[in-house]
Amino acid sequence: MVPSVRIAPSILSADFARLGEEVRAIDEAGADWIHVDVMDGHFVPNLTIGPMVVKALRPHSAKVFDVHLMISPVDSFLDAFAEAGADILTVHPEAGAHTHRTVQRIKGLGKKAGISLNPATPAKMLDYLIDDIDLVLVMSVNPGFGGQSFIESQLRKIEAVRKMIDKTGREIALEVDGGIDATTAPRAIAAGADVLVAGTATFRGGPGAYAANIARLRGA
Numbered sequence: 001m002v003p004s005v006r007i008a009p010s011i012l013s014a015d016f017a018r019l020g021e022e023v024r025a026i027d028e029a030g031a032d033w034i035h036v037d038v039m040d041g042h043f044v045p046n047l048t049i050g051p052m053v054v055k056a057l058r059p060h061s062a063k064v065f066d067v068h069l070m071i072s073p074v075d076s077f078l079d080a081f082a083e084a085g086a087d088i089l090t091v092h093p094e095a096g097a098h099t100h101r102t103v104q105r106i107k108g109l110g111k112k113a114g115i116s117l118n119p120a121t122p123a124k125m126l127d128y129l130i131d132d133i134d135l136v137l138v139m140s141v142n143p144g145f146g147g148q149s150f151i152e153s154q155l156r157k158i159e160a161v162r163k164m165i166d167k168t169g170r171e172i173a174l175e176v177d178g179g180i181d182a183t184t185a186p187r188a189i190a191a192g193a194d195v196l197v198a199g200t201a202t203f204r205g206g207p208g209a210y211a212a213n214i215a216r217l218r219g220a
C-alpha cells in the first residue's frame with residue numbers, strides 16, 4: 001500500500017544568498033522534508049554545499065533533512081553530515097566500493113539510510129541492500145543540475161522498486177528526484193513513488209508562490 005505523498009523541495013533551486021529564509025519559507029509553505037543536494041564536482045559535474053551549510057540551516061526548520069550525497073568517496077563525509085543534523089543520508093552505490101558497509105555506517109550513526117539509483121542503474125542493484133535501507137531514491141534525471149526533463153524510462157524502475165519494497169513488508173520510502181512538476185508528479189505516484197523531490201516546481205514564482213506550488217504537487 002502506498003501511503004500519502006510527501007513533498008521534499010530541493011533547496012538547489014532556492015536563493016542561495018537567503019538560504020535560511022528560504023528553508024523557513026518552504027517549511028511554512030507545507031514542505032514535508034527539506035531535500036539537500038550535496039555535489040562534489042567529481043561524482044557529478046556541479047559543486048554545491050557541505051556539512052557547514054547543513055549545520056547552519058538546521059535551526060531554521062524542524063522538518064526532516066533529507067540529504068542526497070552525490071559525492072565520491074562518500075564514506076569520509078558521513079560523520080560530518082550526521083553531526084551537521086541530517087536525518088536521512090542517501091548515497092549512490094557507484095560512489096564507494098563497499099555500499100553495504102556504507103549503509104551500516106549510516107545506521108550506526110543513528111540516521112536513516114537511502115540508496116539512490118542513477119537513470120542507468122538497474123533496480124537489481126538493491127537486491128542485497130533492500131532489507132537494510134529506509135529509502136530508495138530513483139533519479140529521474142542524471143544528477144548534477146536542477147531544471148532538467150524527466151526521463152520516462154524511470155517510471156518502469158519506480159514500478160519495479162515498488163514491488164521490491166512491498167515484498168519486504170517494511171516501511172521504505174520510495175522517492176523520485178528530477179523533473180517533477182504537475183504533469184510528471186501524478187505519473188510518478190501512479191508508478192508507486194511516495195516522496196516527490198521538486199526544486200524548480202517548488203521555487204518557481206518566489207516565496208509568495210511556494211504554498212500553492214507545494215499544494216499543486218501534493219494534489220497531483
Ligand code: DX5
Pocket residue numbers: 010012013035037068141142143144145146147148177178179180197198199200201
Ligand atoms: C539533481 C538533484 C535534484 C534537483 C531536482 O541532481 O538531485 O534534487 O535539484 O531539481 P528539479 O526539480 O528542478 O528537477
Ligand code: ZN
Pocket residue numbers: 010035036037068177197
Ligand atoms: Zn536530489
